[in-house]
Amino acid sequence: xxxxxxxxxxxSFFTGTGIIPDQFVGFGNYKKLxxxxxxxxxxxxxxxxxxxxxxxxxxxxxxxxFILAVLLTRKNVFxxxxxxxxxxxxxxxxxxxxxxxxxxxxxxxxxVFDQVLRGIGLGNIIxxxxxxxxxxxxxxxxxxxxxxxxxxxxxxxxGIDSIDKDIIDAxxxxxxxxxxxxxxxxxxxxxxxxxxxxxxxxVGNFSEFEIVYSMETAYGNPEYATDVxxxxxxxxxxxxxxxxxxxxxxxxxxxxxxxxxxxxGVVFFLRISRKEN
Numbered sequence: 001x002x003x004x005x006x007x008x009x010x011x012s013f014f015t016g017t018g019i020i021p022d023q024f025v026g027f028g029n030y031k032k033l034x035x036x037x038x039x040x041x042x043x044x045x046x047x048x049x050x051x052x053x054x055x056x057x058x059x060x061x062x063x064x065x066f067i068l069a070v071l072l073t074r075k076n077v078f079x080x081x082x083x084x085x086x087x088x089x090x091x092x093x094x095x096x097x098x099x100x101x102x103x104x105x106x107x108x109x110x111x112v113f114d115q116v117l118r119g120i121g122l123g124n125i126i127x128x129x130x131x132x133x134x135x136x137x138x139x140x141x142x143x144x145x146x147x148x149x150x151x152x153x154x155x156x157x158x159g160i161d162s163i164d165k166d167i168i169d170a171x172x173x174x175x176x177x178x179x180x181x182x183x184x185x186x187x188x189x190x191x192x193x194x195x196x197x198x199x200x201x202x203v204g205n206f207s208e209f210e211i212v213y214s215m216e217t218a219y220g221n222p223e224y225a226t227d228v229x230x231x232x233x234x235x236x237x238x239x240x241x242x243x244x245x246x247x248x249x250x251x252x253x254x255x256x257x258x259x260x261x262x263x264x265g266v267v268f269f270l271r272i273s274r275k276e277n
Contacts, residue, residue: 099214195273
C-alpha cells in the first residue's frame with residue numbers, strides 16, 4: 001500500500017503523455033490544478049460535489065440503516081434473520097451492474113420508475129432524473145445508499161445485539177420509551193461503531209468512481225453536476241474520446257490531493273470518535 005502511494009506522489013512532480021511521466025515540473029501540476037482553466041473550475045466543482053455526495057449518503061444510507069437496525073433488533077420481529085440477509089444482498093452486487101440497472105430504471109422513455117409514477121397518479125412530478133443538474137447527484141446518492149445499506153445495518157445490528165439486555169430492561173422499568181432508549185442508551189453505546197461507519201462512508205465516497213461512470217459517464221453529467229474526484233482523475237490521467245488530456249503526472253497530483261483529503265478526514269473522524277468515548 002505504501003509503495004504505490006509514494007510512487008504516485010513522485011509522479012505528481014513530473015508530466016508527460018506516456019504511462020510514466022518523465023519531464024520534471026516540480027509543483028507545476030499542483031499549480032495547474034489550483035490556478036489554470038479548466039482544471040481549477042473542475043477541481044473545486046468536484047470538491048463541492050464530493051462533500052455534498054458524502055452528506056447525502058450519510059443521511060440516506062446510515063440514518064436509514066440505523067433505523068432498520070433498531071427495528072430488526074426489536075423483540076419478536078418476524079423473519080428478522082431473513083431481513084438481515086435481504087438487506088445485505090445489494091451490497092454483494094457489482095457497482096457497475098447496479099449503476100446500469102438503475103440507469104434503465106430512471107430512463108425517461110421506458111424507465112419503470114416513471115411508469116410507476118404515472119400509474120399512481122404522480123406523473124406531474126416526473127423529471128429527467130439523471131439529466132437535471134439539480135437532482136442528478138441526490139439520485140446517485142440514493143442509488144449508492146441502496147447499494148451499501150447492508151454495511152451499516154450489519155454494523156448497527158451487531159452493536160445493538162451486543163448491548164447488555166439488563167441495561168435495556170432497566171431503562172424499560174424506569175419508563176424510558178423507544179425514543180428515549182435510542183437517544184440515551186443505544187446511541188451513546190454505539191458511538192464507536194457510528195464513528196467506524198462514518199469513516200468507511202467518507203473513504204468510499206471520496207474515492208467513488210464506478211457509480212458515476214456507469215450512470216453519468218466519466219464526465220459526471222449533466223454539466224459536471226455529478227463529477228467527483230474519481231471521474232475527474234480518470235479523465236485527467238487517461239483521457240477520453242472527447243478529452244485530449246492524458247497526463248499521468250497531473251492525475252498523480254490529483255490522486256495525491258485525494259489521499260491527503262481522505263487522510264485528514266479519517267484522522268478528524270477518529271479524533272472525534274475517541275473524544276466522545
